Amino acid sequence: MEIIHVLMAEHRVIERMVALMKKELGSEALSSTVNPAFIYTAVDFFKNYADTTHHGKEEGILFKSLEAKPLSPEHKSIMDQLVREHKIARVEVAGLLEAAQRYERGDLDSVAHISAHLKRLIDLYPPHIELEDKHFFGAAMGYFTPEERKQMLDDCYDHDADMAHKKYVDMVLKYEGQ
Ligand SMILES: [Fe+2]
Numbered sequence: 001m002e003i004i005h006v007l008m009a010e011h012r013v014i015e016r017m018v019a020l021m022k023k024e025l026g027s028e029a030l031s032s033t034v035n036p037a038f039i040y041t042a043v044d045f046f047k048n049y050a051d052t053t054h055h056g057k058e059e060g061i062l063f064k065s066l067e068a069k070p071l072s073p074e075h076k077s078i079m080d081q082l083v084r085e086h087k088i089a090r091v092e093v094a095g096l097l098e099a100a101q102r103y104e105r106g107d108l109d110s111v112a113h114i115s116a117h118l119k120r121l122i123d124l125y126p127p128h129i130e131l132e133d134k135h136f137f138g139a140a141m142g143y144f145t146p147e148e149r150k151q152m153l154d155d156c157y158d159h160d161a162d163m164a165h166k167k168y169v170d171m172v173l174k175y176e177g178q
């Protein structure tokens with residue numbers, strides 16, 4: 001088991017969520033109504049799973065370790081693109097949350113914004129995941145010794161062990177008004 005196998009298994013889950021969003025967007029285009037519970041679930045998924053849990057390991061462990069290596073210009077350029085796309089995803093998810101909150105306050109124009117944010121996330125993730133799975137992760141591992149790879153996998157498990165705790169401690173803090 002390597003860090004990239006953990007990350008690729010998470011990609012399969014993200015793809016399933018993207019498929020559900022496609023389904024939701026299809027029905028929304030027909031009815032012009034939104035299921036806010038699904039949108040909040042999608043926001044929670046992208047914020048806590050796709051971003052904090054998954055991008056957190058990519059950026060905080062794999063990419064950070066790669067920064068200490070003499071990367072080829074091609075690999076450096078791919079890594080920069082991947083980080084840029086993580087940032088775009090964060091902006092889209094923040095926009096999706098904001099549009100869902102406006103929808104709940106009765107702003108029907110926000111349906112178009114919700115659709116646009118969903119569409120951009122649906123379009124962003126499959127090529128991002130393909131770039132990582134097929135054109136980056138395998139090559140990236142070539143920069144590391146077996147000991148470094150083992151360390152990254154251990155760091156991965158440590159990162160994941162904190163995730164549920166972080167999410168629910170943050171939730172308590174939010175409701176405490178901090
Ligand atoms: Fe990524």
Ligand SMILES: [Fe+2]
Pocket residue numbers: 007011054058129132
């Ligand atoms: Fe990824």
